[in-house]
Amino acid sequence: MERFFGYLVTGLANGAIFALVALGVVVIYRVSRVINLAQGAIGVFSAFVFHYTLMGDLGMPVAVATAGAILTGAVLGAGVEKFVVRPVQTRGALATLTATTGVLLLLTELTVQLWGPDNPVIASVFPDTLVRIGNTGVTVHQIGTAGIVIVLAGGLYWMLAKTWVGVGITAIAQDPGAARIVGLPVRSIVTLTWAIGGASAAVAGLMYIHLNSLDQISLTFVLISSLVAAALGGFNSLPLAGAGGVAVGLIFSFGQGYQPVAGIGQLLVFIALLGVLLVRSNKPQLDVVSEF
Amino acid sequence: MAPGVKNLKNAADRGVKLTGGPLMSGKRVEAGGVLILAIGLLVWPLVTPEVAHFYGSLSAIYALIGLSLVILVGWTGQISLGHAAFVGCGCYFGAKLLNNDVPLVLTVVLIGLIGAAISLILGIPSLRLRGVYFTIATLAFGAACQQYFFTRSEVRGIAADQVPRANLVGIQTTTDRGLYYAVLVVLAIALVLAYNTRRTDVGRVLFAIRDSEQAAAAMAIKIAPYKIGLFAASAALASIAGLFYGMLFQATPAPEQFSVLQSLFYLAMPVLGGAEALLGALVGGAFLAVGQPLVNLFDVRLFLMTSIALLLTLLSGFDGVTGALKAGRKAIADAVRGEPVRYGSFVPHEEHDHSPPRVHATVGESPPPVGSVVRVRIVPGVRP
Numbered sequence: 165m166e167r168f169f170g171y172l173v174t175g176l177a178n179g180a181i182f183a184l185v186a187l188g189v190v191v192i193y194r195v196s197r198v199i200n201l202a203q204g205a206i207g208v209f210s211a212f213v214f215h216y217t218l219m220g221d222l223g224m225p226v227a228v229a230t231a232g233a234i235l236t237g238a239v240l241g242a243g244v245e246k247f248v249v250r251p252v253q254t255r256g257a258l259a260t261l262t263a264t265t266g267v268l269l270l271l272t273e274l275t276v277q278l279w280g281p282d283n284p285v286i287a288s289v290f291p292d293t294l295v296r297i298g299n300t301g302v303t304v305h306q307i308g309t310a311g312i313v314i315v316l317a318g319g320l321y322w323m324l325a326k327t328w329v330g331v332g333i334t335a336i337a338q339d340p341g342a343a344r345i346v347g348l349p350v351r352s353i354v355t356l357t358w359a360i361g362g363a364s365a366a367v368a369g370l371m372y373i374h375l376n377s378l379d380q381i382s383l384t385f386v387l388i389s390s391l392v393a394a395a396l397g398g399f400n401s402l403p404l405a406g407a408g409g410v411a412v413g414l415i416f417s418f419g420q421g422y423q424p425v426a427g428i429g430q431l432l433v434f435i436a437l438l439g440v441l442l443v444r445s446n447k448p449q450l451d452v453v454s455e456f
Numbered sequence: 457m458a459p460g461v462k463n464l465k466n467a468a469d470r471g472v473k474l475t476g477g478p479l480m481s482g483k484r485v486e487a488g489g490v491l492i493l494a495i496g497l498l499v500w501p502l503v504t505p506e507v508a509h510f511y512g513s514l515s516a517i518y519a520l521i522g523l524s525l526v527i528l529v530g531w532t533g534q535i536s537l538g539h540a541a542f543v544g545c546g547c548y549f550g551a552k553l554l555n556n557d558v559p560l561v562l563t564v565v566l567i568g569l570i571g572a573a574i575s576l577i578l579g580i581p582s583l584r585l586r587g588v589y590f591t592i593a594t595l596a597f598g599a600a601c602q603q604y605f606f607t608r609s610e611v612r613g614i615a616a617d618q619v620p621r622a623n624l625v626g627i628q629t630t631t632d633r634g635l636y637y638a639v640l641v642v643l644a645i646a647l648v649l650a651y652n653t654r655r656t657d658v659g660r661v662l663f664a665i666r667d668s669e670q671a672a673a674a675m676a677i678k679i680a681p682y683k684i685g686l687f688a689a690s691a692a693l694a695s696i697a698g699l700f701y702g703m704l705f706q707a708t709p710a711p712e713q714f715s716v717l718q719s720l721f722y723l724a725m726p727v728l729g730g731a732e733a734l735l736g737a738l739v740g741g742a743f744l745a746v747g748q749p750l751v752n753l754f755d756v757r758l759f760l761m762t763s764i765a766l767l768l769t770l771l772s773g774f775d776g777v778t779g780a781l782k783a784g785r786k787a788i789a790d791a792v793r794g795e796p797v798r799y800g801s802f803v804p805h806e807e808h809d810h811s812p813p814r815v816h817a818t819v820g821e822s823p824p825p826v827g828s829v830v831r832v833r834i835v836p837g838v839r840p
Contacts, residue, residue, distance in 0.1 A: 199592075261591065265720050266727075268720065270763035273760035391596075430596075430600045430604055431604040433596060441581040
């Protein structure tokens with residue numbers, strides 16, 4: 165039972181991060197019909213900037229550096245949209261998807277080229293003090309991660325449902341042409357959405373690398389897990405993507421915990437994805453934009 | 457034939473613009489180019505030192521992988537982010553077969569079948585769905601292979617397995633040059649098969665699906681079997697390439713050689729070379745193979761340069777090197793003979809009247825309001 169709770173906590177903390185990346189993927193997909201495969205890479209790159217440049221070279225305090233890293237993520241997200249996705253988008257979905265894989269490879273390789281292949285443990289705004297709940301311990305960082313994700317997801321939901329920008333995003337998702345005709349600043353809203361996606365990826369990157377050692381393999385794993393989570397909701401539903409992220413985190417954590425074989429998590433997530441695909445194939449209209 | 461035109465000579469006299477002519481005939485230029493390329497590919501190893509043969513073999517193997525991606529990307533419009541896993545499957549299973557003294561010809565066929573069979577596991581659930589699900593499934597498959605299957609000792613062997621270099625029906629593969637010729641034979645067969653498939657009904661159906669799945673479905677084409685079948689063929693080619701990859705290094709490389717990042721690297725081949733033309737695979741393969749010694753000179757990472765090249769190619773708007781060449785040839789041809797009339801993507805045949813379409817009638821005084829429907833009946837026939 166003690167082990168069970170331990171795996172539960174780890175799974176929830178990781179799952180919250182997958183959920184955060186998945187939310188970014190879904191929001192971006194809704195406004196620009198692009199699956200941003202570089203989402204995880206943006207997070208990792210921001211985390212490296214945080215560790216080496218902001219904290220290492222510039223010696224910023226943790227809180228300031230964290231804000232700087234989130235800003236880096238937002239700039240990267242907006243930059244990818246402005247300089248890569250938008251010029252390529254006229255050439256079709258295939259070229260755009262290929263372009264985001266190019267960005268994924270570019271950012272991943274750039275981290276290795278600039279800062280070497282080390283897998284550093286990075287600092288966190290939250291302390292690693294253990295809080296005992298019954299027989300299991302939870303670190304403040306883990307609680308903070310879950311809290312941040314819940315706050316961010318709630319904030320995102322509020323923004324999409326209640327604010328002017330959110331209504332604009334929904335309008336663009338339903339019909340970009342009509343949205344432009346009624347005078348919405350479509351381009352700015354799309355860029356803003358990518359910036360939000362990049363910032364959430366940066367938060368996820370900071371949290372994840374503190375919990376796990378970072379290497380290229382775990383990066384692809386974050387990416388795959390969040391994509392599987394987003395696919396569960398057909399890239400349209402924020403709640404389903406969030407739930408999917410937590411589910412993938414739990415699957416991974418329990419699989420790795422009870423069957424400690426190398427790569428079992430990846431195998432289980434692959435099998436889970438096949439299951440999701442089989443379930444989804446019964447639903448005919450996949451491309452239809454539904455409400456959030 | 458245009459009205460009043462008796463023969464082609466007559467047509468020119470009457471001011472009907474003609475495209476083509478022996479100089480501009482795309483077919484002949486292409487056939488000549490392919491012939492020169494084929495002779496070049498056969499002859500160059502005879503006049504170069506031993507070192508070059510390794511990279512020759514490597515680019516031929518990459519070209520095989522590139523071809524598998526070109527048919528997948530260019531013909532179905534799907535991208536796979538797990539092709540390195542198929543290369544790995546071919547490499548590891550191929551090593552087992554060759555170590556059990558299975559002849560190489562049979563091994564090539566068996567590995568192709570194994571690769572195709574594995575592809576069905578993810579092809580059948582994901583290719584029945586439209587959209588990006590296939591790409592994600594291949595990504596998850598690539599990660600599962602790299603992390604789980606390839607780290608099993610039953611798959612890879614305890615450490616690196618030796619891979620013997622068997623003969624391919626009389627072609628000695630003990631030298632890198634021999635291996636190059638062996639891979640070239642397989643590559644040539646694959647290229648001919650692919651070229652012919654494009655011109656059959658199957659090929660036309662595939663292009664119809666790529667251009668618009670809805671339109672193809674409306675023509676009562678069952679989409680999923682074609683896409684699944686083509687993915688199986690692509691996986692078979694990639695696996696066969698993996699078999700030769702193992703033979704080139706004479707050992708089974710570590711699972712990192714077949715990682716997801718490697719798949720992204722392979723994806724640069726159809727992008728750099730061009731996914732519309734089959735020869736794009738050769739160009740892309742050669743690029744990646746000679747990339748390693750080139751980037752070593754400048755102390756940068758190969759994948760980094762590849763990703764930059766990939767993004768620049770996409771931003772340039774050309775379909776890779778072959779696409780740029782094609783656009784260049786078209787620009788020259790247009791400059792020489794004047795731009796041909798096009799109807800959307802249709803270019804009329806050479807012997808037809810190329811005068812631009814005329815307005816025969818206007819409906820109403822002002823343009824009809826947006827969204828209104830105008831019914832037009834087109835009466836086919838020839839006006840004398």
